[in-house]
Every structure is written in C-alpha cells, then in structure tokens.
Amino acid sequence: MTAPGTTVADAVPGAGAGTPLLEVRDLRVTFSSRGRRPVKAVDGVSLDVAAGSTVGIVGESGSGKSVTSLAALGLLGKRGVSISGSVRFDGEDLLGMPEAELRALRGREIAMVFQDPMSSLNPVLSVGRQITEILERHRGLKGQDARDRAAELLVSVGIGDAVRRLKSYPHQLSGGMRQRVMIAMALACEPRLLIADEPTTALDVTISAQILELLRELVVGSQTALVLITHDLGVVAGLCDQVHVMYSGRIVESAPRRPLFADPQHPYTTGLLASVPRLDQARGVPLLPIPGSPSDTLPWAEGCAFAPRCSRQVPECLGAPPALLPARGAAGGPHLVRCVNPVQDGS
C-alpha cells in the first residue's frame, strides 16, 4: 500500500510501439469563475491514440470526456480556463502551438463531430456553403470545383439528390441528415483524426444506428483515427479497438474492447455495464443503476473519487489516489485499472 499523499506513477493507457498519432500526457483542465470554487474538469488524463485506430472514451456527463477533446483542440476559450499537461499530435505540441497554426490544423488534420446536429450547423448558411467553406479554407477549392466536391461528400455520407441538397438550409433537414452533413464536413479534408463527441446522443435509436454504421464504413479501417466520446457502452461495443472509461476527470479503466466487456474490473465499469439494457436479459429483471450521482465525488487527492458511490469500498480507498496499474491477468498488457479492490471474476 502507498503512504498517504504520495502517488504511484500511472501507466499510460493505449500506449503501444512507435509514436502515437495523438499523445495526451497528464492533461488537467480547471474552470474557475469569480466567486466560485474552481472545478477540475479533467484531472490528469494520459492516453495515446494510434494512427488509424478507433478509441472510445466512456463516462457519465461531467466525467470530463468532452472537455478532454475540446481542450486538446484549443476550443475551450481562454477566460477562466487553465490547462496544463501536454497534447502532441504527430509529435507537435498542440497546447503551445501558435493560434494561427492550430487553426490551420483544425478541420484539415483533426476534425470534430458534435453532439447536437440541430444546433451545430449555422442556420443562416446553406449546407453547401458550410461544406465548401472548409474546402476553400484548407484545400483552396473554389466555386464549381468546391461545389462538386461537396456534392461528392454528401453522396459519400448517404445523402441522395446531393446537388439539390447543397442548397438546403439546416432547418429543412432531419436530425439524422444534419448529422450526416456534419460528418461530411468533418471528413471533407480527409483528416488523420476524427473526434466524435456523442455523435448519436441527440438522435432516435434507429437513426443513431445508421450514423454509427456510417462512421464504421467511412472511418473504421481507413487512414483516419477515430476518438468516439460517449456515455453509451453499447455504442463503444460495436466500434472501438480500445476503450477508456473516465470518472471525475480521470481514466479509471482502460482496455481493448474484448477484455473490457469480458472482464471489467473497476466497480464503475461494472456499474455502467449493469445499467445498460440488454435484449438477452430475462424480462422483469430490473436494471441496476449506479447509486448516487457524479456530484458525490471525492477530490482525487483524498482517495478514489468513486469511493462514495462504490459498493466495494475498503479503507485503502481513502487517503491517497489509487494509481492506474496493469489489471489482474493482464500483466504489462493494455488492460489497466485504477482500483485498490477491483471486481473479482463473477462478483
């Protein structure tokens, strides 16, 4: 056991051989506003994303998963935000990069798809204009060339009658169509990294399945790496090579997809799994929600943030933060867990 106050160095989730495409080290984001206590939204996240891979970041609202990606891209604004740590993209430091260079990188090398396609498209610009402007900016395509390419992109995301659709405005399209447009926009410059932040949360179940299928077709197996941020383990199950589970600003468990679902070890991960409805479950068996809410946390400095909600709490949980260490049965492997009393098989 570690003495209180000291920290064991965390292992880096997702690390493999060679230079990763995206390398996040000890990222911390604190929001402060006058008259309120500062909020640590991201509290020491490290992770690697290999080129062409598909990575899921899972957690409840408020776990810091979106803030991680926004901070990495410099999209959080400056007022009341302090960011430390390092984010490297293809070896280049994104956090210290001059604004103009970062702008040139965003949209071209790293693209994002956001949660709510209703509000993420500009209501007064035609869909075509919103796609051509990014082609103009990063590819130098103008006029008819840009419109032709935009129409191709719409076809590639499954929007028929593309030439006519370019003239449509966002309010004339359904939610699913709008998210397809967002994806077309994000993939317009064939970025090396696509970050999809809850891309299906605002959509109907059937539409959501179509969008995930589209992401799978266009991204998975392509040169583009995908970071999929979601609160839904079901979404991750179908798509991701590697999954990071976040709680209260830190990664608490990290594993390739199979071990994560077959042998989840952090009580929070098992809690998330138990609260997902499954078709093969007997009828009438109630879902098991995780008790409490994400606001019942402990500051990591005082122990495990999940301890107040955890059914497996032991005295060692309090005092010092648990480190992210190789999980049982995965010595040195890619399965890591941050728990002093991990879930045993079958319990």
Added chain:
Amino acid sequence: MLRFAARRVLLLVPILIGLSILVFLFVRALPGGPETALLGENATPERVAQVRELYGLDRPVYEQYVSYVQSVLSLDFGTSITTRQPVVEEIARRFPGTVELTVTAMIIAVAVGIPLGFVAARRYGSWVDNLSTAGSLLGIAIPVFALGYLLKYFFAIKLGWFPTQGREGSLMFRNEHPTGFYVLDGIVTGNPEAAVDALRHLILPALALATIPLAFITRITRASVLEVTGEDYVRTAEAKGMTRSVITRRHILRNAMLPIVTVVGLQTGLLLSGAVLTETVFAFDGIGRFLAQAVFARDFPVIQAGILFLAVIFVLVNLLVDLSYGLLDPRVRTR
C-alpha cells in the same frame, strides 16, 4: 423569397384598412371636435349645426367613413385651418426634412452602435464593455431636449462650429429645392456650398436624436453577439479551423444581425414620426414640429392627415424590416 415578399405586402391591406378606421374614430372621439375648434366654446347651436352640415358631420358614421376613405384615396385631406394651404402640400414640404434628419441620426447610431456593441461583447467585462454600458444608460436616461440645448449651447453658441437652428443658412434663400431634401438639392443643382450648409444644419439635431437609438443598438448588439458567440455552430466553425475574420463575419455577425435589424427598423420608424422635441429645440422645420403646432392650434385637417401619414410610414418601415428578415434568415422565407 418572392412569395414571402408578396405575402407580406398583401398583409398590408387589412392593416391599412384597420388603421384608417382607427384614425377616423380617433379624431371623432377627441373632445370638442372640429366645430369647437372652428367656432370656439361659445358658439350658438345654429352655427354649430351649420358647420356640422358643412363638414358632413350630421350624416351617419358609415357614410362619413366612406367619404373619408374616398378623400384619402384621392389624397384630398383638405386645407390647414392655420395656414390655409392644402394639407398634402404642407406635409410633403416638411417630410423630406424629417427624413434627412432621421437618416443622419440613424447613420450615426448604426455606425457607432454596432461596432461599439460588438467590441463590448468580444471584450465582455472589460473597460470598453463597462464604458459602453454606462454610456448606453446615460444615452437613454438623458432627456433629448436637455441634450439638444446642451449641444446647441456648446457647439453652436460657444464654439460657433455649427448653426443654431433651421434647415439652411439665411443667405441661402436663393437655393433651389427640386426634391425637398436639402443636402441632395445642393448636390443635384450643382451647389456644393448649399449641400454643406444643409449638412451642417443637420449635425447637432441628428446627434441629439441619435442618442436613444444609439443606446438601444449598442445594447442589443452586445447582447446578440454575446449570445451568438456561445452557439454550437460557432464552435463548429472554430473546429473547422475557419479564420477569425470569417467566423466573425459569416458565422457571428450574420446571425447576430436579426435582432439588430429589428431595433434599427423600429427606431427609424419612431424617429420619422416623433422627432417633436429635437425639431422644436433646433427650430427644424420637419413633420414632428409641424404636427405639434397643429395640435396646439386644433388644426384638425392637419392632425387627421398627419396621424394617418405617420402611421402609414411606420407600417411601411416595419414592412421593410420584415422583408430584410427574409433576406437575412432562410428560416423566415422558406417556412
């Protein structure tokens, strides 16, 4: 867009009919009525009956309304009781002055208010923001006539930079006025001196008149830009790596313009119809001062025509605002 515009214009018909009924009833509901205005309080009943017959006031109300509408449609508003001139001519002579004044004031208000509100929003919480907030409050709070006299005292009387009153200098009596817009007249008649003179007469009253619209435009621009800046689609544009100036122009300002255009339109309508105080302080011969004088003189033909005229102007300005909405926002024109 064409269908949207056509529908908006068609909607004017019921509005104008309603308006004519209101103005018609309003004038008839005034205490005293035209017979008292003409004859004074102590007229004999016989004389009153004579006058009522002369003006058709003894006929049923709907007949009166029909003949009223007929005369309105033929632009026959009678003659002013005080000046003995046709009301139409009196209004037509003064309205261009009010338009010039309003346009100058709104140019000042828009040219200062939108950039100021924009900077205040982008540097939200900074000294620029605080100063613009304080300034806007002051602009709304200070009475226009007080500001008018202050401006006149300092810039016209003390410093002598601008004339104190009127629409043109006393030596300009030989100027021709083909359009009635004095600045324009100076230009089209090849008399730049007259144009500059007319413009100098506009500056002080326009400044006094601009304060309230300026304050409103600054406040609404600040609020609107602040709101739009926080929208998801602005974050999307940032994520696409668009340059700062494109984000500002194409994504923030275009969306922020909608409420600003509304305020600019409403304020323009108000200035066109209500510059009474400013026009009086600067003895500026515009429509507001003319109507105010007509009210004091109980000049009924002028009051009746003036109210209808200003109401129609207000409705037309609002139509322009609606049409510009259609240009700015696809959700309005394609719904």
